[in-house]
Amino acid sequence: TRIDKGGYKHFMAKEIAEQPGVIQNALNHYLTEDGEIVLPDGGIDFTKIDRLTMVACGTAYLACFTAKYWFERIARLPVEVDVASEFRYREPPISNRTLAIFVSQSGETADTLAALRYCSGKVDTIASIVNVSESSIARESDLALPIYAGVEVGVASTKAFTCQLTVLFLMVLKAARDRGAITSAELADHISALRGLPSVINMALEQNDTVRAAARKLSQARDVLFLGRGQMYPLAHEGALKLKEISYIHAEAYASGELKHGPIALVDDTVPVVVMAPRDSLFEKTVSNMQEVMARKGKVILISDAKGLAEASEGVWASIQMPSVADALAPILYAIPAQLLAYHTAVAKGTDVDQPRNLAKSVTVE
Numbered sequence: 346t347r348i349d350k351g352g353y354k355h356f357m358a359k360e361i362a363e364q365p366g367v368i369q370n371a372l373n374h375y376l377t378e379d380g381e382i383v384l385p386d387g388g389i390d391f392t393k394i395d396r397l398t399m400v401a402c403g404t405a406y407l408a409c410f411t412a413k414y415w416f417e418r419i420a421r422l423p424v425e426v427d428v429a430s431e432f433r434y435r436e437p438p439i440s441n442r443t444l445a446i447f448v449s450q451s452g453e454t455a456d457t458l459a460a461l462r463y464c465s466g467k468v469d470t471i472a473s474i475v476n477v478s479e480s481s482i483a484r485e486s487d488l489a490l491p492i493y494a495g496v497e498v499g500v501a502s503t504k505a506f507t508c509q510l511t512v513l514f515l516m517v518l519k520a521a522r523d524r525g526a527i528t529s530a531e532l533a534d535h536i537s538a539l540r541g542l543p544s545v546i547n548m549a550l551e552q553n554d555t556v557r558a559a560a561r562k563l564s565q566a567r568d569v570l571f572l573g574r575g576q577m578y579p580l581a582h583e584g585a586l587k588l589k590e591i592s593y594i595h596a597e598a599y600a601s602g603e604l605k606h607g608p609i610a611l612v613d614d615t616v617p618v619v620v621m622a623p624r625d626s627l628f629e630k631t632v633s634n635m636q637e638v639m640a641r642k643g644k645v646i647l648i649s650d651a652k653g654l655a656e657a658s659e660g661v662w663a664s665i666q667m668p669s670v671a672d673a674l675a676p677i678l679y680a681i682p683a684q685l686l687a688y689h690t691a692v693a694k695g696t697d698v699d700q701p702r703n704l705a706k707s708v709t710v711e
């Protein structure tokens with residue numbers, strides 16, 4: 346079947362807009378009506394493993410990095426996460442009580458496949474999270490979990506990322522339940538929050554015009570910093586990666602608390618700083634880092650919810666309001682403004698959004 350842009354200017358815009366629908370697809374495949382999480386092929390016995398190794402490249406790696414925060418906090422499972430090109434050559438020792446998870450949109454990334462082959466025969470189970478179910482990575486796994494995102498054409502991954510996160514979050518809940526790390530009431534709360542995800546993502550998409558206005562300002566910058574703390578730290582990396590990939594603006598992500606150990610030296614009134622900070626238990630810490638930026642005339646774009654903006658948006662350069670969402674799901678929701686910010690910045694700069702220079706959709710050579 347031929348894929349067209351469906352009235353959008355770019356595939357990336359279309360794929361961003363598709364997210365409520367494709368996340369709903371993924372939920373329909375893995376969640377029964379009465380809230381049971383069903384993984385294919387008999388699933389994974391999370392009581393037989395005591396650690397997790399997650400390996401991927403690019404945006405898929407950042408999905409793994411986000412899931413590390415979830416697996417450790419919610420399922421009490423220690424997680425090692427690495428980019429495939431490093432993992433495959435550093436000869437890490439791996440115990441047979443390890444579950445190895447490989448995440449890949451295409452299922453064909455050469456480094457990720459090589460990392461999978463390194464783990465083969467050493468670990469308890471090899472699982473993969475893929476968009477292409479007939480791919481090499483899916484075929485060589487004991488268990489392949491499709492993300493049901495549909496064909497993704499834009500080189501910069503968007504809907505595959507949020508679907509990867511959705512499937513990973515379901516795995517986290519399954520692991521937490523199998524290992525007795527959460528009560529059935531907590532599990533039910535998480536499931537009902539997940540079911541509400543497509544509709545909060547729709548609300549986030551409605552902020553398109555606000556994000557476009559912020560992006561117009563951002564398009565003048567030469568360097569941009571992204572800050573996040575806790576589970577928002579990997580997402581800061583995703584925001585920076587998207588911006589670099591398609592707008593060619595130099596962007597770096599830092600853990601908010603690490604700012605004072607170096608990057609704050611870069612901050613002046615020419616450096617916009619994007620702060621991803623839902624009003625969660627770490628909010629005040631992040632805001633104090635944000636104030637250090639503003640004290641040095643850094644221009645802050647604050648992305649938060651109504652409560653967070655009411656408390657902390659005084660003096661910021663721009664603010665983007667997200668709906669409120671269960672704490673754990675914020676990385677999925679805040680991916681939307683991160684994507685839109687990169688998209689509109691690239692459009693303002695006139696770069697080739699769907700086919701950025703020097704990049705390929707699927708990297709099948711080393």
Ligand code: G6P
Pocket residue numbers: 402403404405448449450451452453454457500501502704705706707708
């Ligand atoms: C390339 C793409 C990225 C993608 C990465 C991993 O760099 O441009 O968007 O995240 O490969 O690809 P995979 O298919 O393994 O997810």
